Amino acid sequence: MTGKGGTGKTTVAAALALALADGGQRTLLVEVEGRQGIAQLFETESLPYEERKIAVSHGGGEVFALAIDAERALLDYLQMFYKLGSAGRALKRLGAIDFATTIAPGLRDVLLTGKACEAVRRRDKRQRPVYDAVVMDAPPTGRIARFLGVNEEVAGLAKVGPVHNQAQAVMRVLKSPETAVHLVTLLEEMPVQETVDGIDELRAAGLPTGSVVVNMVRPPLLGAEHLLTAGERTGDIARAFARAGLGGARRGGHAERLVAPLLEQGREHAERVRLERGLRGELHGQDLPVHELGLLSEGVELAGLYRLATELRGQLHTGAAHAGQTHAGRAQAATKAAESERA
């Protein structure tokens, strides 16, 4: 799940993890930017570098969360793949870990994507996937293609050896149909522009795009067409205000004086509705499914998160009757159905 800053990408990622856990599934919600946004959202204490159950979904589903820490991931990685326990500690003393996770930030991204892919591929004793879906609260749209594509770059740099193999394995997961990169946006110009650019970059990098999620959609309260004539009807509107008990409709009366400021607000609203219509059109022109999530007028609280999850689930499940499909498959099946409905 990616999106421009301020579009609510963490919230939508969490809602998706909840939605996908529906009906007894198990999902993992992964955070990679060290913000502890998930903990804040679920109103729990800061997440350690450890998979931990943070929520239950409808029908006994479970959502686990993990805040990936690049340094710990590197040590893990050394330990797991290369049995380099003591060498790992030596590297740490030498400042090599700092080097790997900060100075060479590309390596940092390798570790973050690598850890997430490990969770995707992990199997239990009976060879079933441990998680039915892994949802990553990924870096912003402007960086997403580069972030996910970092392993390709690494595979090009390290032409042989375990790092090369690991990088290629991660790219295989990321480019497979098991993965879908969803883009969260608002109906505002800059986020929409970034989304369109992001989709182009993802496609150019051969990364699978999922759907566009339009977040914080405000229902249009008033048709713009009504407002076109409104300016000529100030007298009638003033009288209507007066009828509704807001004071006198005569010039200078309380109701009459409400007309101009309220009409101005109406005009701003109409302007926004018009703008949003254009932006919506632009998003629908991307040849990707588009979902819309309503604005939570009181800000995102835990209850609101579940509401978003329900909303998302409704949209995902339209026509997705194939149980056991991967998250990407499910989402896409759902959204294709939604699209054909629209058509």
Add this chain to the structure above:
Amino acid sequence: MGAPDEAIATPNEAGDGGPLAIEPLAIDPLLDDPQTRIIVCCGSGGVGKTTTAAALGVRAAERGRRTVVLTIDPARRLAQSMGLSELDNTPREVPGVDTSAGGELHAMMLDMKRTFDEIVEAHAEPDRAKAILDNPFYQSLSAGFAGTQEYMAMEKLGQLRSDDEWDLIVVDTPPSRSALDFLDAPKRLGSFLDGKFIKLMMAPARVGGRAGMKFVNLGMAGLSMFTGALNKLLGAGLLRDMQTFVAAMDTMFGGFRTRADATYRLLQAPGTAFLVVAAPERDALREAAYFVERLAADRMPLAGLVLNRMHGSEAARLSAERALAAAENLEDGGIVDRSRGNGDGHEALSAGPEDPEDGSPVAESPGTAGSVTTARASRTPHAEDTTACTAKTPSTTAKTPSMPSGNGAAKESEEAAQQTDTPSQEQPGAPTAEPEDEAGQLAAGLLRLHAERMRLLARERRTRDRFTALHPEVPVTEVAALPGDVHDLTGLRTIAERLAQQPYSAD
């Protein structure tokens, strides 16, 4: 940081509700002060940081200062609004800026790779420079993995400042994961260069390629384990690339580091002003609080908080609850005013057409849409205003279902009605009125819209007050929301005017 923040916030929120003294952030004196040489705009993504930086640049230039705006990866349209169509690493003059006061506006976008290359070219001999520039490891590092931006932004800022060509440099910080990345860049670089790691990396390369590797492998246990591990991990080819790269960089890193340290000190100096930019949303302000704390910890001079996209209303005296109740009345269609004239007459008698008591808030407003809320806020201490607004909600809501009520008393005092009274109500009459129906629907829509606006406004203020309760020492300026995005200089000027308005100035 989340948990402690919350812990602190709770007692404050639940506190006495007394007026919060928000200090106004005076933008113009800051821009005009010849001592102000650098303004750094920081904040989380999506809060209008770049727009704020650009708007400040326009205003400073038009007030007579030779200004350069350093933006990092701006949205294409914003770049276009400043006449920048391409990524270019040198300042370009922005056309259309009023230079009559003697100022100028230049703008540039940071090209990371170009900046990095320039450093290499300037500090290494041609052969060595070529070796570095051709090194694959260098190429992917400099092309802009997350993190490189911060170093290069610091480097460019240092360069611009040392040129001494500019009265004022306005910097837009990269959309970092956190404030740490920008402020830590010099320190991190320093600790890296002081670390043993770089020396180890360079040891074999110094001795020379393959021979070096052999030497290391024969050598001390620690070293062989180290390079052995790396070789195993990375493959020998990459390790060699890294070593060549690090060794080549070593010659210039010294200077790089000195400059980064100097830039860091420059940021702490009195000529610098940090502006934390936020939107009135919980997450953005939480991040802003974090920036404020972080800047204080690093002894960076914070000028204040810019709160973008605040909403206002010219009709703020009509509460959300009353507006909704009135809208419901109209939509029910059950209420038709048969005594309209009476209503007017009644009011005319009691208050008069001028109605001096209630005044016209519009007339007080110096200009833009959002100003009224803030102007109103200045009349009474704003916190009280907000508390009243929130506290009022339950009682009014509770009363709403009981309407319609008698009309006479409510109309006697609009002020009172606005605060606590049950909304005034005309006598119910015949159910429909044909010509008025459409206007009624339109009026109801406008009222619903207004109710939504008032709720948004109250929510934004609550969010803001949570921040100011935590950081009462931080001066604040609010910028009223525009319906759309900024596309041109005119838009930037409008933003700048809103920035410079002082909502809390004494009346």
